[in-house]
Amino acid sequence: MTEDTKLIPKGSVPLNVLIVEDNVADAKIALRAFKNAKIKNNVIVVNDGLECLKYLKREEPYQDKTQYPWPNLILLDISMPKVDGFAVLKELKKDLVFDIVPVIVLSGSKHREDVRKSYENGANSFIQKPVSYEAFVDLVEGFNYYWNVLNRLPEGENWQ
Amino acid sequence: MLKRLKISQKLSILLLIFSVLPLLASGAATYFYTKAELEKKTIAALSAVTNSRAAHINNAIQFRQEQAKEVAGAYLLRMLTEVGANDPQIVQGIQGDIDSTFWDLKRTPTSSYSYIDKRTDIDIIGVWDVHGNIIASTNRQLIGKKMPFEYMKKVHEQGTYFRGFEKDPLTEKNYLIHLEEIRNWKSDLIVGAVSLKISGKVLDDITDSREGLGESGETYLIDKNKMMITQSRFIKDSILKQRVDTKGARACFDNKKAPTIYRNYQNVEVLGVQKYLPDQDWCLIAEIEASEAFATVKAFRDQMLLVSGLLIFFVVIFAYLASRSFTRPILRLHAASQRIAKGDYSEEVEIDSYDELGSLALAFNNMTKNLADFTQQLEEKSRTLFKHLAITTSQKKELKAVNAELDSFVYTASHDLRAPLRAIASFATFLEEDYMDKLDAEGKDYIKEIRSGANKMSALIDDLLTLSRISRIKNPYEDVDMKKMIEGVVDRIKFDIKQYNVDLKIQEAMPVIFCDRIKMEEVFLNLINNAIKFSSKNNKENPKVEVGYLDEEKNYKFFVKDNGIGIDPKYHDQIFGIFKRLHTDQEYEGTGAGLSIIKRVMDGHQGRIWVESEVGKGSTFYLTIPKSLKEEELKNNESQDKEEVQE
Numbered sequence: 131m132t133e134d135t136k137l138i139p140k141g142s143v144p145l146n147v148l149i150v151e152d153n154v155a156d157a158k159i160a161l162r163a164f165k166n167a168k169i170k171n172n173v174i175v176v177n178d179g180l181e182c183l184k185y186l187k188r189e190e191p192y193q194d195k196t197q198y199p200w201p202n203l204i205l206l207d208i209s210m211p212k213v214d215g216f217a218v219l220k221e222l223k224k225d226l227v228f229d230i231v232p233v234i235v236l237s238g239s240k241h242r243e244d245v246r247k248s249y250e251n252g253a254n255s256f257i258q259k260p261v262s263y264e265a266f267v268d269l270v271e272g273f274n275y276y277w278n279v280l281n282r283l284p285e286g287e288n289w290q
Numbered sequence: 291m292l293k294r295l296k297i298s299q300k301l302s303i304l305l306l307i308f309s310v311l312p313l314l315a316s317g318a319a320t321y322f323y324t325k326a327e328l329e330k331k332t333i334a335a336l337s338a339v340t341n342s343r344a345a346h347i348n349n350a351i352q353f354r355q356e357q358a359k360e361v362a363g364a365y366l367l368r369m370l371t372e373v374g375a376n377d378p379q380i381v382q383g384i385q386g387d388i389d390s391t392f393w394d395l396k397r398t399p400t401s402s403y404s405y406i407d408k409r410t411d412i413d414i415i416g417v418w419d420v421h422g423n424i425i426a427s428t429n430r431q432l433i434g435k436k437m438p439f440e441y442m443k444k445v446h447e448q449g450t451y452f453r454g455f456e457k458d459p460l461t462e463k464n465y466l467i468h469l470e471e472i473r474n475w476k477s478d479l480i481v482g483a484v485s486l487k488i489s490g491k492v493l494d495d496i497t498d499s500r501e502g503l504g505e506s507g508e509t510y511l512i513d514k515n516k517m518m519i520t521q522s523r524f525i526k527d528s529i530l531k532q533r534v535d536t537k538g539a540r541a542c543f544d545n546k547k548a549p550t551i552y553r554n555y556q557n558v559e560v561l562g563v564q565k566y567l568p569d570q571d572w573c574l575i576a577e578i579e580a581s582e583a584f585a586t587v588k589a590f591r592d593q594m595l596l597v598s599g600l601l602i603f604f605v606v607i608f609a610y611l612a613s614r615s616f617t618r619p620i621l622r623l624h625a626a627s628q629r630i631a632k633g634d635y636s637e638e639v640e641i642d643s644y645d646e647l648g649s650l651a652l653a654f655n656n657m658t659k660n661l662a663d664f665t666q667q668l669e670e671k672s673r674t675l676f677k678h679l680a681i682t683t684s685q686k687k688e689l690k691a692v693n694a695e696l697d698s699f700v701y702t703a704s705h706d707l708r709a710p711l712r713a714i715a716s717f718a719t720f721l722e723e724d725y726m727d728k729l730d731a732e733g734k735d736y737i738k739e740i741r742s743g744a745n746k747m748s749a750l751i752d753d754l755l756t757l758s759r760i761s762r763i764k765n766p767y768e769d770v771d772m773k774k775m776i777e778g779v780v781d782r783i784k785f786d787i788k789q790y791n792v793d794l795k796i797q798e799a800m801p802v803i804f805c806d807r808i809k810m811e812e813v814f815l816n817l818i819n820n821a822i823k824f825s826s827k828n829n830k831e832n833p834k835v836e837v838g839y840l841d842e843e844k845n846y847k848f849f850v851k852d853n854g855i856g857i858d859p860k861y862h863d864q865i866f867g868i869f870k871r872l873h874t875d876q877e878y879e880g881t882g883a884g885l886s887i888i889k890r891v892m893d894g895h896q897g898r899i900w901v902e903s904e905v906g907k908g909s910t911f912y913l914t915i916p917k918s919l920k921e922e923e924l925k926n927n928e929s930q931d932k933e934e935v936q937e
Contacts, residue, residue, distance in 0.1 A: 155713035162720065209705050238705040238712075261708055261748040262741075263716035 148201035179213030200286030223252035298613035317594035336563035358470040368475035385426040506579035635662035715744035753883030773800035790826035804920035824854030845914040
């Protein structure tokens with residue numbers, strides 16, 4: 131895990147990835163996997179759906195634009211207390227400003243119903259969390275490569 | 291009893307009760323009243339006849355007695371003495387006297403009773419001396435004969451003696467015999483007697499008249515011996531020969547009231563009246579035949595019966611016709627109801643009247659129509675019902691509830707079981723990565739065990755979920771080309787095959803089978819994987835796996851054969867149980883769920899799976915699927931589809 135393995139394609143900036151995850155362990159695993167990924171990125175974790183919405187609406191304590199920048203991608207867990215992933219999805223896709231942010235649903239299961247419901251509510255991708263950490267790292271590698279290298283993502287110009 | 295009668299019979303009875311019975315009742319009343327009246331009248335008439343004739347008879351008898359007295363009072367006769375007829379001249383004179391008297395009497399009618407012919411009825415005048423010897427008589431032959439002793443005795447006792455009507459012992463003829471004493475002119479002692487013998491014609495003349503007696507009536511006299519002493523109107527030579535022992539005659543002599551109707555001496559029913567004549571100890575009887583007396587009332591009765599008979603006849607005919615007019619529609623309804631009972635709703639009942647029966651028929655037709663419609667609906671409903679009977683709604687609900695529960699379990703398991711597992715595995719990795727240099731060999735081994743345990747747990751959860759899904763979820767059956775399907779499976783594991791250098795053979799000829807493609811893939815994947823796993827381990831140089839097909843009459847039969855370690859026959863049944871493992875992790879990896887998943891899939895396809903194996907000689911797993919499966923599945927699907935539509 132040396133510095134030269136972290137390939138940053140030319141012209142690309144580190145991705146701001148907002149992870150919405152209530153499970154602290156999972157959040158830590160995700161953070162580590164992204165930190166160790168070969169492609170540079172900037173990961174912010176919020177602990178539930180409500181926090182996620184606050185973040186996007188720039189409510190307390192997420193006013194600082196440098197500390198809490200425009201998220202290029204949102205990784206959303208489904209099973210969360212208070213406001214679950216589907217509800218967050220609905221809210222996101224309703225908003226005129228941040229409805230353009232791609233949302234990748236990250237779920238513990240690949241339950242058929244969950245998959246269907248996620249896409250129904252506007253998810254851009256659905257990924258099952260692997261059990262082993264190695265698999266998680268592989269997943270993040272591929273994920274980063276796709277979203278940052280191959281894919282073009284919209285900018286948050288209207289995000290005040 | 292009335293309940294068993296037909297309507298026509300009931301109606302007849304009813305009409306008869308209201309028509310004929312009153313007629314008969316009034317007729318009978320009239321009949322009996324008239325009859326009683328007639329009887330009374332007849333008896334009154336008969337009584338009048340008997341009373342008048344009895345008087346005539348008495349008069350006639352007394353008249354003769356007076357004559358006898360006259361004769362006995364003559365001078366010459368009183369010249370007789372107590373010693374007898376001792377003087378021949380006197381006797382001669384007496385003879386002359388009675389002869390002239392006889393002829394006088396014969397010649398001169400002296401009575402006002404015109405019908406008594408005195409000229410003919412006196413037959414003999416005789417004179418008797420005190421000894422009872424006839425000394426003079428108009429019948430010369432009798433002179434010198436002796437008088438019966440009791441005659442004289444009576445004369446001595448009574449002076450005047452009427453003997454009645456009897457056969458005279460001296461002349462052997464029937465006479466009314468009057469006797470009168472002769473007393474001496476000087477001593478006034480009884481010195482003889484005069485006898486007057488009169489023929490019964492005088493009585494016949496009285497009784498003969500039929501005045502007031504109609505066609506069959508008669509009057510006659512009987513003496514105390516109940517012998518007839520006048521001529522019967524019906525029997526010849528009845529005098530003193532015909533005995534009249536009737537109720538009327540007996541009552542008359544016993545001084546009792548006689549019945550008005552009884553049988554006469556000819557055993558003919560008569561109305562009769564009797565009059566006892568005490569002076570003569572006779573009975574005068576007047577009788578008329580009942581048939582004649584009641585002739586008018588009988589005619590009335592006959593007419594009455596005739597009219598009643600005709601009335602009954604017409605009433606019965608009318609009742610029959612009337613009852614037919616409403617039994618006919620009822621019979622039609624009855625016939626129709628029997629047709630309906632047999633399930634024939636085609637014919638309607640003919641309606642030919644607008645009365646209550648017409649309305650009934652109309653209602654009946656409506657009912658038939660409704661019944662037909664309803665029956666048709668019922669048949670349709672029951673047809674669909676029978677189809678759905680296999681799975682009742684309650685069973686379906688239960689099944690749904692269980693499935694929902696399982697769903698939620700699977701959901702929870704996949705979510706909640708995995709999350710901690712992921713944490714265990716990941717943090718063990720972090721430990722390993724971050725604190726590599728601080729851990730000794732033992733510590734590193736422990737971390738390795740933690741990670742492998744978590745991975746195994748993950749695999750177990752996966753298998754468990756697969757197992758649950760396979761038992762629960764039924765994918766639609768389709769025609770699956772088994773050859774292609776198996777090749778597809780092999781393609782998925784070609785990396786392993788290459789890695790272990792497995793000699794894999796797949797038989798060329800394979801059938802197309804109607805089955806659950808996804809599950810069947812799972813079956814072959816598991817079987818082939820197992821085969822590779824075991825054969826490669828046991829026979830590293832030359833692992834062989836063969837997938838083949840054997841055609842059977844009723845089943846498709848597949849096998850997967852390896853040259854692995856083999857399985858002890860005593861475990862052959864156990865291996866299909868869930869999480870049954872015969873080996874340690876170190877020897878062979880895997881959760882042990884594979885075979886039980888296969889078993890479940892085969893059960894779902896109504897098939898079988900079994901193993902033939904010996905330790906060290908490899909194993910062959912056989913599986914069969916019945917060829918009839920497709921038909922049955924299609925049938926089931928059809929009915930299920932319909933159910934869906936129904937819901």
